[in-house]
Amino acid sequence: MHTPITGGCLCGQVRYRVDGPVAHVSHCHCTMCRRATGGLTGTYVNVARADLTWTQGQPALYDSTPGVRRGFCVGCGGPLTYQNEQRAARISLTIGSLDHPEAHPPGKHIFTDTRIPWLTLDPTLPGWE
Amino acid sequence: MTPSATPITGGCLCGQVRYAITGPALQTAHCHCTMCRRASGALAVTFTVVNWADFRCTQGEPAVYHSSSHAERRFCANCGSQLTFWDQKRPDSLDVNTGTLDHPEAFPAQKHVWTETRVAWLELDPGLPGWNPSGE
Numbered sequence: 001m002h003t004p005i006t007g008g009c010l011c012g013q014v015r016y017r018v019d020g021p022v023a024h025v026s027h028c029h030c031t032m033c034r035r036a037t038g039g040l041t042g043t044y045v046n047v048a049r050a051d052l053t054w055t056q057g058q059p060a061l062y063d064s065t066p067g068v069r070r071g072f073c074v075g076c077g078g079p080l081t082y083q084n085e086q087r088a089a090r091i092s093l094t095i096g097s098l099d100h101p102e103a104h105p106p107g108k109h110i111f112t113d114t115r116i117p118w119l120t121l122d123p124t125l126p127g128w129e
Numbered sequence: 130m131t132p133s134a135t136p137i138t139g140g141c142l143c144g145q146v147r148y149a150i151t152g153p154a155l156q157t158a159h160c161h162c163t164m165c166r167r168a169s170g171a172l173a174v175t176f177t178v179v180n181w182a183d184f185r186c187t188q189g190e191p192a193v194y195h196s197s198s199h200a201e202r203r204f205c206a207n208c209g210s211q212l213t214f215w216d217q218k219r220p221d222s223l224d225v226n227t228g229t230l231d232h233p234e235a236f237p238a239q240k241h242v243w244t245e246t247r248v249a250w251l252e253l254d255p256g257l258p259g260w261n262p263s264g265e
Contacts, residue, residue, distance in 0.1 A: 038211035038226025039171025072209025094170025
């Protein structure tokens with residue numbers, strides 16, 4: 001049994017629940033995640049798509065590249081999800097939208113080729129150059 | 130003050146909203162408040178502070194969300210990118226989401242704010258000074 005993971009956007013218009021385990025958590029340094037969040041990295045909690053339920057509202061979807069959809073709240077813009085159809089059974093939740101992000105420390109970095117050089121972020125995790 | 134070429138340009142992920150800043154970047158800070166976390170979906174939001182009068186949209190207009198009685202967060206209605214934060218308590222300045230700048234690498238962070246609510250395990254630029262509303 002897993003305690004449900006809950007979360008939602010800043011304005012509260014969209015809320016979700018995950019009834020299942022977290023596969024992995026990672027910091028993404030790609031330029032698209034940077035623009036999408038407005039932060040310096042996107043950090044994602046990856047779960048099974050079948051375990052995710054929208055308990056209030058639904059995100060709007062933006063197709064950032066063919067096969068990739070990013071979900072966000074139309075009321076406040078809060079980025080919520082990343083889905084790649086090549087991994088259709090999975091969905092990535094933005095960690096900052098979780099009610100308890102502190103419960104899910106990342107285990108790795110991805111797309112480190114485009115990380116910002118002056119940024120020190122969890123430097124002991126794998127993937128860091 | 131961070132030296133920078135002007136104008137400083139940036140925009141959202143889909144390109145519907147673009148902006149230019151015709152003045153200096155005053156400072157860049159990592160914000161650890163819980164509202165910025167929710168707004169961005171990131172663990173902390175990094176803002177580059179500019180003079181409000183120096184900022185203009187060169188393409189499109191962002192949507193506005195009033196996250197409190199005195200604060201406005203602007204975002205792209207098409208892709209959700211968080212673009213700016215404006216606080217009535219500091220009406221002459223505007224916080225621009227550093228991740229939306231065309232060259233965020235040119236604006237290294239100089240401090241942390243709202244560190245009381247930072248995520249405990251996060252190791253983010255640990256050498257920088259911090260600030261809290263309580264003064265602790």
